[in-house]
Amino acid sequence: MRLEGKVALVTGASRGIGREIALELAKNGADVAVNYSGSKEKAEQTAQEVENLGRKAFVIQANVGDADQVQNMIKETLGHFGKIDILINNAGVTRDNLLMRMKEEEWDDVMDINLKGVFLTTKAVSRSMMKQRSGRIINISSIVGVMGNPGQANYVASKAGVIGLTKTAAKELSSRGITVNAVAPGFIETDMTDKLTDDIQTEMKKQIPLARFGQPDDIAKVVVFLSSDDASYMTGQTLHVDGGMVM
Amino acid sequence: MAEVMDRVTKIIVDRLGVDESEVKLEASFKEDLGADSLDVVELVMELEDEFDMVISDEDAEKIGTVGDAVNYIQEKM
Ligand SMILES: NC(=O)c1ccc[n+]([C@@H]2O[C@H](COP(=O)([O-])OP(=O)(O)OC[C@H]3O[C@@H](n4cnc5c(N)ncnc54)[C@H](OP(=O)(O)O)[C@@H]3O)[C@@H](O)[C@H]2O)c1
Numbered sequence: 001m002r003l004e005g006k007v008a009l010v011t012g013a014s015r016g017i018g019r020e021i022a023l024e025l026a027k028n029g030a031d032v033a034v035n036y037s038g039s040k041e042k043a044e045q046t047a048q049e050v051e052n053l054g055r056k057a058f059v060i061q062a063n064v065g066d067a068d069q070v071q072n073m074i075k076e077t078l079g080h081f082g083k084i085d086i087l088i089n090n091a092g093v094t095r096d097n098l099l100m101r102m103k104e105e106e107w108d109d110v111m112d113i114n115l116k117g118v119f120l121t122t123k124a125v126s127r128s129m130m131k132q133r134s135g136r137i138i139n140i141s142s143i144v145g146v147m148g149n150p151g152q153a154n155y156v157a158s159k160a161g162v163i164g165l166t167k168t169a170a171k172e173l174s175s176r177g178i179t180v181n182a183v184a185p186g187f188i189e190t191d192m193t194d195k196l197t198d199d200i201q202t203e204m205k206k207q208i209p210l211a212r213f214g215q216p217d218d219i220a221k222v223v224v225f226l227s228s229d230d231a232s233y234m235t236g237q238t239l240h241v242d243g244g245m246v247m
Numbered sequence: 248m249a250e251v252m253d254r255v256t257k258i259i260v261d262r263l264g265v266d267e268s269e270v271k272l273e274a275s276f277k278e279d280l281g282a283d284s285l286d287v288v289e290l291v292m293e294l295e296d297e298f299d300m301v302i303s304d305e306d307a308e309k310i311g312t313v314g315d316a317v318n319y320i321q322e323k324m
Contacts, residue, residue: 130285130288130289130292172285
């Protein structure tokens with residue numbers, strides 16, 4: 001198995017893409033720390049499924065936008081597993097509104113969770129990764145961070161920011177054996193996209209050359225690849241997993 | 248003082264691959280001992296472990312020479 005003996009921390013692993021990433025990592029042999037913000041039961045369910053796959057799981061609550069909570073999450077996870085080989089920054093939210101109507105609060109919330117959250121977890125985990133001279137950090141951006149999207153100024157800015165942060169962290173940490181890459185999903189069927197109206201969904205599908213929406217495991221499989229030794233010569237990259245929306 | 252200096256010296260020699268004789272109080276990590284910024288970050292991390300203390304980012308930024316590190320640790324101990 002590709003990830004035997006590795007420990008992964010997945011933020012926002014209670015639902016959607018993060019949950020699928022946790023399970024796919026476990027299928028490939030990794031033990032998994034399952035982070036969540038509010039959905040305790042769902043996180044426990046993810047953990048249970050990781051254990052059903054024969055791997056160890058550890059459930060840890062933390063708001064990734066809060067520095068103290070992130071510090072604590074990393075400390076607890078290191079205390080439990082002894083190391084973190086793979087960090088998946090997946091937690092993310094949307095607060096959509098037209099630029100003209102967007103409230104400062106909507107902007108700040110999304111930035112805190114989607115962008116500052118990635119900074120905080122990366123900073124907190126890099127210490128132990130630097131010491132062990134190896135590590136994999138994979139950030140979940142979004143294809144709209146590359147192409148822009150009306151109604152999502154905050155979200156798009158945060159996801160474009162994640163791509164810049166990915167490149168910088170990759171350059172800073174490369175000499176210590178740590179790679180940092182991003183995945184930019186297109187339209188993936190989860191709670192996040194379920195909120196969109198049928199009209200918008202139909203409209204979006206027209207922009208997808210492969211003519212279907214993606215599933216969480218389309219993303220999870222690419223994340224496993226980036227987490228594995230197979231990807232050891234890649235860093236600072238953003239992989240578009242979007243059915244061809246942006247070429 | 249001597250004891251702290253010895254322990255600090257050992258870490259610097261291990262981490263930066265310099266000769267023990269080069270590790271003087273006035274030696275600057277970056278200018279005299281060939282460290283880059285990330286090396287200094289790592290050195291501070293190792294000092295934290297060695298002396299079982301937390302060095303805040305603000306304090307760490309002020310540590311530029313071997314003497315800075317030794318004095319800082321001395322004060323905190
Ligand atoms: N779905 C898509 O089409 C799509 C496309 C591009 C990019 N993405 C990105 O993929 C990632 C996952 O999206 P998804 O569709 O799976 O979303 P989702 O189904 O809404 O799940 C979001 C996850 O993030 C967690 N979370 C939210 N706020 C958090 C916080 N402050 N601290 C820690 N965890 C937090 C949630 O935990 P709780 O359950 O505890 O709230 C949940 O596990 C996000 O970064 C998203 O931007 C999604």
